[in-house]
Amino acid sequence: MEPFKLTQETLDEIRSLxxxxxxxxxxxxxxxxxxxxxxxxxxxxxxxxxxFLIRTLDSExxxxxxxxxxxxxxxxILSELSPVEIAxxxxxLDTDDAADIITELxxxxxxxxxxxxxxxxxxxxxxxxxxYDENSAGGLMAKELIKVNENWTxxxxxxxMRAQAEYVTRVHSIYVVDNENILKGRLSLKDxxxxxxxxxxxxxxxPKVDYVSVNEDPEEVAKIMAKYDLEAIPVVDxxxxxxxxxxxxDIVDVIKEEAxxxxxxxxxxxxDVYADDSILxxxxxxxxxxxxxxxxGLGAAFIMGTFESIISEHAILFxxxxxxxxxxxxxxxxxxxxxxxGIANDDIKGSIGARLSKELFLSLLNGLILAVLLFLSTWxxxxxxxTASAVSLSxxxxxxxxxxxxxFIPLFLNKRGIDPAVATGPFITTSNDIFGILxxxxxxxxxxxx
Amino acid sequence: MEPFKLTQETLDEIRSLxxxxxxxxxxxxxxxxxxxxxxxxxxxxxxxxxxFLIRTLDSExxxxxxxxxxxxxxxxILSELSPVEIAxxxxxLDTDDAADIITELxxxxxxxxxxxxxxxxxxxxxxxxxxYDENSAGGLMAKELIKVNENWTxxxxxxxMRAQAEYVTRVHSIYVVDNENILKGRLSLKDxxxxxxxxxxxxxxxPKVDYVSVNEDPEEVAKIMAKYDLEAIPVVDxxxxxxxxxxxxDIVDVIKEEAxxxxxxxxxxxxDVYADDSILxxxxxxxxxxxxxxxxGLGAAFIMGTFESIISEHAILFxxxxxxxxxxxxxxxxxxxxxxxGIANDDIKGSIGARLSKELFLSLLNGLILAVLLFLSTWxxxxxxxTASAVSLSxxxxxxxxxxxxxFIPLFLNKRGIDPAVATGPFITTSNDIFGILxxxxxxxxxxxx
Numbered sequence: 001m002e003p004f005k006l007t008q009e010t011l012d013e014i015r016s017l018x019x020x021x022x023x024x025x026x027x028x029x030x031x032x033x034x035x036x037x038x039x040x041x042x043x044x045x046x047x048x049x050x051x052f053l054i055r056t057l058d059s060e061x062x063x064x065x066x067x068x069x070x071x072x073x074x075x076x077i078l079s080e081l082s083p084v085e086i087a088x089x090x091x092x093l094d095t096d097d098a099a100d101i102i103t104e105l106x107x108x109x110x111x112x113x114x115x116x117x118x119x120x121x122x123x124x125x126x127x128x129x130x131x132y133d134e135n136s137a138g139g140l141m142a143k144e145l146i147k148v149n150e151n152w153t154x155x156x157x158x159x160x161m162r163a164q165a166e167y168v169t170r171v172h173s174i175y176v177v178d179n180e181n182i183l184k185g186r187l188s189l190k191d192x193x194x195x196x197x198x199x200x201x202x203x204x205x206x207p208k209v210d211y212v213s214v215n216e217d218p219e220e221v222a223k224i225m226a227k228y229d230l231e232a233i234p235v236v237d238x239x240x241x242x243x244x245x246x247x248x249x250d251i252v253d254v255i256k257e258e259a260x261x262x263x264x265x266x267x268x269x270x271x272d273v274y275a276d277d278s279i280l281x282x283x284x285x286x287x288x289x290x291x292x293x294x295x296x297g298l299g300a301a302f303i304m305g306t307f308e309s310i311i312s313e314h315a316i317l318f319x320x321x322x323x324x325x326x327x328x329x330x331x332x333x334x335x336x337x338x339x340x341x342g343i344a345n346d347d348i349k350g351s352i353g354a355r356l357s358k359e360l361f362l363s364l365l366n367g368l369i370l371a372v373l374l375f376l377s378t379w380x381x382x383x384x385x386x387t388a389s390a391v392s393l394s395x396x397x398x399x400x401x402x403x404x405x406x407x408f409i410p411l412f413l414n415k416r417g418i419d420p421a422v423a424t425g426p427f428i429t430t431s432n433d434i435f436g437i438l439x440x441x442x443x444x445x446x447x448x449x450x
Numbered sequence: 451m452e453p454f455k456l457t458q459e460t461l462d463e464i465r466s467l468x469x470x471x472x473x474x475x476x477x478x479x480x481x482x483x484x485x486x487x488x489x490x491x492x493x494x495x496x497x498x499x500x501x502f503l504i505r506t507l508d509s510e511x512x513x514x515x516x517x518x519x520x521x522x523x524x525x526x527i528l529s530e531l532s533p534v535e536i537a538x539x540x541x542x543l544d545t546d547d548a549a550d551i552i553t554e555l556x557x558x559x560x561x562x563x564x565x566x567x568x569x570x571x572x573x574x575x576x577x578x579x580x581x582y583d584e585n586s587a588g589g590l591m592a593k594e595l596i597k598v599n600e601n602w603t604x605x606x607x608x609x610x611m612r613a614q615a616e617y618v619t620r621v622h623s624i625y626v627v628d629n630e631n632i633l634k635g636r637l638s639l640k641d642x643x644x645x646x647x648x649x650x651x652x653x654x655x656x657p658k659v660d661y662v663s664v665n666e667d668p669e670e671v672a673k674i675m676a677k678y679d680l681e682a683i684p685v686v687d688x689x690x691x692x693x694x695x696x697x698x699x700d701i702v703d704v705i706k707e708e709a710x711x712x713x714x715x716x717x718x719x720x721x722d723v724y725a726d727d728s729i730l731x732x733x734x735x736x737x738x739x740x741x742x743x744x745x746x747g748l749g750a751a752f753i754m755g756t757f758e759s760i761i762s763e764h765a766i767l768f769x770x771x772x773x774x775x776x777x778x779x780x781x782x783x784x785x786x787x788x789x790x791x792g793i794a795n796d797d798i799k800g801s802i803g804a805r806l807s808k809e810l811f812l813s814l815l816n817g818l819i820l821a822v823l824l825f826l827s828t829w830x831x832x833x834x835x836x837t838a839s840a841v842s843l844s845x846x847x848x849x850x851x852x853x854x855x856x857x858f859i860p861l862f863l864n865k866r867g868i869d870p871a872v873a874t875g876p877f878i879t880t881s882n883d884i885f886g887i888l889x890x891x892x893x894x895x896x897x898x899x900x
Contacts, residue, residue, distance in 0.1 A: 003660065003674045032658065036677045044799075170681070208482065210453065224453045226706070227486045229699040231620070231681060248698050249679040252705065256676070259709030260791060266716050267787030267874070268780050275792035275805075279812045286784050287816055293780045294820055297773020298827050304769040305831075311768070315761050318768045319754040323747020325772040326779070326883055330718055330743045330876055334736050337717030341710060342725035349494075355725075362729045366737055370744055377748050381755075424717070426780055433776055 004037045011044055018049045026056045035061050039068030047076050055085075063092035066101060070276075078105060087116035094169070095122065096142035096250070099129035129244075137221050138214035140254070141235045141244030144168045147175040150184050150202040154195050157187075172232035175242055176205040183234055183242040185209050211236050214243060218254045223346070225251050261421070262344070266337065268293075268426035289426040296430035300325065300437045307441050310450050316382055317444050320391055321437055327370065327395060328402040328436030329429035335359055335406030336424045343414050344421075352411050356404055363403030367396035390447040394440040401439055402432045454487045461494055468499045476506050485511050489518030497526050505535075513542035516551060520726075528555060537566035544619070545572065546592035546700070549579035579694075587671050588664035590704070591685045591694030594618045597625045600634050600652040604645050607637075622682035625692055626655040633684055633692040635659050661686050664693060668704045673796070675701050711871070712794070716787065718743075718876035739876040746880035750775065750887045757891050760900055766832055767894050770841055771887055777820070777845060778852040778886030779879035785809055785856030786874045793864050794871075802861050806854055813853030817846035840897040844890040851889055852882045 017026050030038060038057070042050040042065060050069075054062045054077060066074055066089055078086060078101070086105075090098040090113065102110045117123040125143040132138025146164045148157045165171060174187040185207040195204045211234045212221050225233055225248060235244040261272065268289035273282055304321060311318060339355070342348040348355070371392035378388035406428050410420035444450075467476050480488060488507070492500040492515060500519075504512045504527060516524055516539055528536060528551070536555075540548040540563065552560050567573040575593040582588025596614045598607045615621060624637040635657040645654045661684045662671050675683055675698060685694040711722065718739035723732055754771060761768060789805070792798040798805070821842035828838040856878050860870035894900075 003662070034678055036679075212453070226699075226702050228484055229486075231698065248681065248702070249676075252676050252698070252702060255702065255705055255709070259705070259713070263709070263713055263716060263787060263791060266713065267783050269784055269787060273788065274795075275788050275798055279808065279815060282788070282812055283815055286781075286812075287819060289784075290777065290780055290816060290820055291823065293776050294773065294823055297770065297776050298824075300772040300776075301766075301769040302831075304772075305766075308765055311765050312762050315758055315768075316751075316755075318761070318765075318771075319751040320747065321768075321772050322750040322754075322775040322883055322887060323744065325775060326743050326747050326750075326879065327740065329776070329779070330740055330879070331736075333717050333875070334719055334739075337713060337719060338723065338725050338732070341713060345724075347725055349726075358729065362732055362736075365729060365733055366740060369737060370740055373741065373744055374748075381752075425783075429776065429780070433772055437772060 004034070004040075006037075006040055006044070011041065014041060014053075015045070015049060018045070018052050021052070023056050026053065030057055030061075035064035036068050038062075038065045043070050043073060047073070047080075051077055051080050054081075059085075059088045060092050063089040064097075067093065067097045071104075074101075075104060083109060083112040083116050086113045087118070090126070091117055091119060091122065094142045094144050095125045095129055096140065096244075098122075098126045102126060102130060103134065132214060135218060136214060137212050137216040137218065137235050137246060138244070140218050140221065140250050141214075141246045143244055145175060145232075145234070145242075145245040146171055146173070147177050147242055148187060148201055150176050150178050150200070150205065152201050153197065154192060154199050154201070154204075155197045157192065157201055170232075170247065172245075172247065173209075173234075175209070175234050175245075176201055177242050180239075181241045183209065183211055183236050183240055209234065212246070213238070219258055221246060222251045222254045222258070226255075262340070262424075265421045266333070266425040293426055293430050296433050299434045303434070303437050303441065307445070310445070314387070314444075314448065314450070316378075316384075316387055317391070317441070320378075321440070323374075324395065324398055324436050324440045325433040328398050328432035331363065331366070331399050331402040332406035332428035332432040333425065335363075335403045336410050336420075336428050339407055339410040340420045340424055343410065348411070352408070352415075355407055355411060359403045359407040360400060363400040364396070366403075367399035370399065371396045386448060390444040393447060394443040397443055398436045398439050401435055405432060405435065454484070454490075456487075456490055456494070461491065464491060464503075465495070465499060468495070468502050471502070473506050476503065477508075480507055480511075485514035486518050488512075488515045493520050493523060497523070497530075501527055501530050504531075509538045510542050513539040514547075517543065517547045521554075524551075525554060533559065533562040533566045536563045537568070540576070541567055541569060541572065544592045544594050545575045545579055546590070546694075548572075548576045552576060552580060553584065582664060585668060586664060587662050587666040587668065587685050587696060588694070590668050590671065590700050591664075591696045593694055595625060595682075595684070595692075595695040596621055596623070597627050597692055598637060598651055600626050600628050600650070600655065602651050603647065604642060604649050604651070604654075605647045607642065607651055620682075620697065622695075622697065623659075623684075625659070625684050625695075626651055627692050630689075631691045633659065633661055633686050633690055659684065662696070663688070669708055671696060672701045672704045672708070676705075712790070712874075715871045716783075716875040743876055743880050746883050749884045753884070753887050753891065757895070760895070764837070764894075764898065764900070766828075766834075766837055767841070767891070770828075771890070773824075774845065774848055774886050774890045775883040778848050778882035781813065781816070781849050781852040782856035782878035782882040783875065785813075785853045786860050786870075786878050789857055789860040790870045790874055793860065798861070802858070802865075805857055805861060809853045809857040810850060813850040814846070816853075817849035820849065821846045836898060840894040843897060844893040847893050848886040848889050851885055855882060855885065 017029065042053055050073060090101060102113065105113060114123055114127060144167055146161055146168055148160060161174065176184045176187055178184055185205045186209045187201065187205045191204045210228060210230060212224060214235055214237050231248045233246050234242055235246060237243050269285045270288045271285045273285040304318065374395055375388050375392035378391055379385060409423045413423050414420045467479065492503055500523060504515065540551060552563065555563060564573050564577060594617055596611055596618055598610060611624065626634045626637055628634055635655045636659045637651065637655045641654045660678060660680060662674060664685055664687050681698045683696050684692055685696060687693050719735045720738045721735045723735040754768065824845055825838050825842035828841055829835060859873045863873050864870045
């Protein structure tokens, strides 16, 4: 079928069914719906309506719906549900999704919910996952996977796999462990099928298997899975014991969130916000860099203030300060963006010195072209050869310095183990504004002999 | 095993083996290597060395290595290989990867290579894929998939599937078609196994299956697959005939490329470049927006020029122009980034009017806070109450206008079917610079009674 598109008519129809509390018709209507589509609809409803819908549909599907809801709505709905109701939703979820929802609950409620989960093994696995840092492979993995012991025979293995497969939506790989649960390798279904029933797994498994540690950074896991085109990767603890599995759908989310974060950082937004967030949340995300920008602007104003004595004779120098600041900012952002992206893709090889000298030539080339344009415009406008030269030569210097700063800072931060993306956008723009204007006046004064 | 990390020692060792033309040792060395790791190594070698390596290893693996190489190196290597050699590499690749490589060849060579592919069915499938626009589902899909006819019996189906599975690395789903190759649904392996051998597929298949059209935008395909957590999706033509399949690993690449593109657009980089590209390529990508920025700066200078008469008395107004331009730019970039991201995630609902009025309140709040800070700083610095008021009130107006422009332009472009990401970064910064300075002087003049 074609992908679902939510129309106003559909939404109105659902609302009137909810308004009429027509449980049977709602269940009938949503019978064939994917949970992601139900979540999309619920996100458009009022809290009361969404709550009625969640309670009407069976928890086999609403558990998944919960994981796909907007965070705010999910929080509100969870606060209206009883611990028993939440527990019955979680019972239907994979351990990683259940753990993510529990993390969002107030700690007392979380305890209650966990104690209400009927399947105690499922509960124990969720509790184990809660131990791991959200921002690690452990925080990303699920306990659901298929594993077999190297000492089993093929017959035992097939029987055990059948039992395990009931709880695992997508098999992907069969992992092989020893008696201590240490990851030894993987098993090909084909090899399993052509082996005699009494053969031991240790004689047929493939010892070559990629894995990551529970403490690995999610971004690193994403890189590894993308590089090797993996759809699932086993996760091991410090003793190399198999503790979980990460699947590609979670990695797709990691890649998107990471990209969103870098994009927002570049735009000077300091925390994860969405267009639909409250004005207060949006202000909290936007104001910090604006204040930094304001301080930068004040700095630029003070610098210009120190050159006030030349303003009546060389007013034109002051007219070009927004241009100089803008060029310094743009060049800095371009250089830093290319370096940040190169670092993210592991493309940056060679020394910092080599990078800087490349950027030097690059900025010199760009600066020369732009300086010629600026020279001609200024000359045509004011007819003063010396001023036009001063302004354009300063522009070259500013562009070179801005390019070098934009290149150096992310490289430096990365060497220090700090995410270089923090140094893009307004950070580079603001620092380059100040440096740019300082250099500009200094060189212009020199040339004009002031 | 732990993920491979390329060290200088490993690289030196490989280079000396290549230098000594020690084919046997090289084959032995790379025996266990993943093609993505071989590509990573080859990217660090000289052309001659990489070529020797590719020719030494068997084409079963070097085909995949080719797809993972940096584009420049791949192009150079392909130009050194004979049509027969290239054809033997392509023979080992899935149709989508083979088609991608053929697209990069000069058209005459491409013809020769295709005619040298021994498996004519494989060649025909590659030729079919070449028909589709690179930037569509058709350009992304592979011909490799498992499909069964609804009129087959279970026995026939199992036999046919075995034969097909030989050419398909990952099965994912079994698609069901009718005699006209029209997609009818999918088949669960479990249902197949529990059905009697003489049952017909049409009685056991699941008619519910997500699909996309060959003409669908890759970004849209990515959204659908991420939303429904799909690992593969069938592609149909206008007649709903099953023509191919897209797998999640290709979608991961689409998501990353899209994110890189948006990031670069925000940074004012006009084409896809990498840190390692030539200075000329980097200049081509960076110069266009710098020239736009220069024109914007000249515009700002001309505006300031028209206020030259007040410069001696109100020099301080001119000192704040970089601050005003920076704030207008930053606010505009923040607003547009949030809207562009919201559009990309299908989060922007409601009217443009509603968005603009929200942004109005938001900018007013931010503007007020920033204006208070600016007022206090200016007053402390110069002690002129009226100037401080003029500057800070102008700032509020500039921030509001900048926020509204940043919100409106991406919404407007999106309504017109233009990618709103083009309106982020320097575009918003530059237009807001000019508007900002114009509004600033106009309001300041009003307040100061000039």
